[in-house]
Amino acid sequence: xxxxxxxxxxxxxxxxxxxxxxxxxxxxxxxxxxxxxxxxxxxxxxxxxxxxxxxxxxxxxxxxxxxxxxxxxxxxxxxxxxxxxxxxxxxxxxxxxxxxxxxxxxxxxxxxxxxxxxxxxxxxxxxxxxxxxxxxxxxxxxxxxxxxxxxxxxxxxxxxxxxxxxxxxxxxxxxxxxxxxxxxxxxxxxxxxxxxxxxxxxxxxxxxxxxxxxxxxxxxxxxxxxxxxxxxxxxxxxxxxxxxxxxxxxxxxxxxxxxxxxxxxxxxxxxxxxxxxxxxxxxxxxxxxxxxxxxxxxxxxxxxxxxxxxxxxxxxxxxxxxxxxxxxxxxxxxxxxxxxxxxxxxxxxxxxxxx
Ligand SMILES: Nc1nc2c(ncn2[C@@H]2O[C@H](COP(=O)(O)OP(=O)(O)OP(=O)(O)O)[C@@H](O)[C@H]2O)c(=O)[nH]1
Ligand SMILES: [Zn+2]
Numbered sequence: 067x068x069x070x071x072x073x074x075x076x077x078x079x080x081x082x083x084x085x086x087x088x089x090x091x092x093x094x095x096x097x098x099x100x101x102x103x104x105x106x107x108x109x110x111x112x113x114x115x116x117x118x119x120x121x122x123x124x125x126x127x128x129x130x131x132x133x134x135x136x137x138x139x140x141x142x143x144x145x146x147x148x149x150x151x152x153x154x155x156x157x158x159x160x161x162x163x164x165x166x167x168x169x170x171x172x173x174x175x176x177x178x179x180x181x182x183x184x185x186x187x188x189x190x191x192x193x194x195x196x197x198x199x200x201x202x203x204x205x206x207x208x209x210x211x212x213x214x215x216x217x218x219x220x221x222x223x224x225x226x227x228x229x230x231x232x233x234x235x236x237x238x239x240x241x242x243x244x245x246x247x248x249x250x251x252x253x254x255x256x257x258x259x260x261x262x263x264x265x266x267x268x269x270x271x272x273x274x275x276x277x278x279x280x281x282x283x284x285x286x287x288x289x290x291x292x293x294x295x296x297x298x299x300x301x302x303x304x305x306x307x308x309x310x311x312x313x314x315x316x317x318x319x320x321x322x323x324x325x326x327x328x329x330x331x332x333x334x335x336x337x338x339x340x341x342x343x344x345x346x347x348x349x350x351x352x353x354x355x356x357x358x359x360x361x362x363x364x365x366x367x368x369x370x371x372x373x374x375x376x377x378x379x380x381x382x383x384x385x386x387x388x389x390x391x392x393x394x395x396x397x398x399x400x401x402x403x404x405x406x407x408x409x410x411x412x413x414x415x416x417x418x419x420x421x
Contacts, residue, residue: 257311267319268296
């Protein structure tokens with residue numbers, strides 16, 4: 067049973083100390099505020115964090131859908147306590163839009179990230195670049211899924227255009243309505259592997275899961291006629307077992323992915339620009355007005371799209387400033403810790419004197 071969820075020899079080895087403590091392994095299927103739904107060898111359980119883990123989670127973050135955890139289960143109950151989270155193999159992470167510090171793990175231990183966007187009004191090359199940078203950074207394999215091809219006049223030529231900015235990752239064209247391209251999607255999900263669907267609300271993520279399942283298990287809803295935007299139908303992240311083996315995680319629509327420590331991901335997506343820059347006359351070329359700048363030559367010739375170049379600069383700046391703010395935050399936390407230590411030290415000296 068638990069093998070279906072991807073339990074492996076590597077995990078068994080990592081779990082040994084927890085097994086010795088009398089705990090059983092499980093995988094978080096639905097992440098919720100209070101009690102998570104966890105798949106175990108004995109079936110699904112509702113599990114809460116232990117007091118210690120809850121305390122640690124304030125710094126280290128909460129367990130996420132896809133995480134493997136160590137549980138204690140009381141005999142005869144379907145409730146359990148989570149004592150530890152196993153190290154993650156991969157994780158799709160985003161920075162909450164309003165904060166430098168708050169990282170959100172959307173999916174843990176995933177093998178494939180399907181970056182889903184529909185071929186109608188939702189299609190936005192700049193958003194795709196951003197999602198792809200985060201997807202590469204996750205450690206999983208990114209795959210672009212262009213949905214609702216039935217609403218597009220020339221889906222194949224649009225897909226070819228998208229492929230030029232997708233940095234070598236596969237681009238699939240699907241229509242759930244016309245049952246087109248779903249086999250291609252399934253080919254990317256091997257037995258025991260975990261995939262996650264990432265994309266805006268209304269692009270058809272839940273519809274794809276239903277098509278792969280062959281039943282209407284996920285709720286779906288019409289997009290708004292006025293602006294083709296979704297209605298945020300899916301409210302939680304849920305890991306679903308697929309009939310042919312493998313799992314897929316449906317997620318609520320996200321419009322924005324704040325990048326965090328995604329330098330490698332960014333380099334992969336903009337690999338064409340990084341290669342161009344190698345041909346600049348000066349090694350430290352700032353690509354502004356330097357002579358012999360290969361980036362500017364490409365922009366003049368039209369071989370590099372101006373929008374893509376501007377977006378690369380924007381994302382690079384975003385990463386640099388989030389790194390700077392993070393180091394300032396770390397600095398501030400350390401300063402407060404030292405101040406607290408000194409205060410404790412002063413009080414204990416006073417205590418000593420009063421003895
Ligand atoms: N024409 C067309 N419509 C589709 C297709 N796939 C999905 N839709 C429609 O798009 C709408 C939104 O689909 P959902 O599957 O709910 O979208 P979602 O991405 O899960 O949305 P959230 O749960 O809000 O994130 C529904 O009305 C679907 O019927 C398709 O291939 N073609
Ligand atoms: Zn240059």
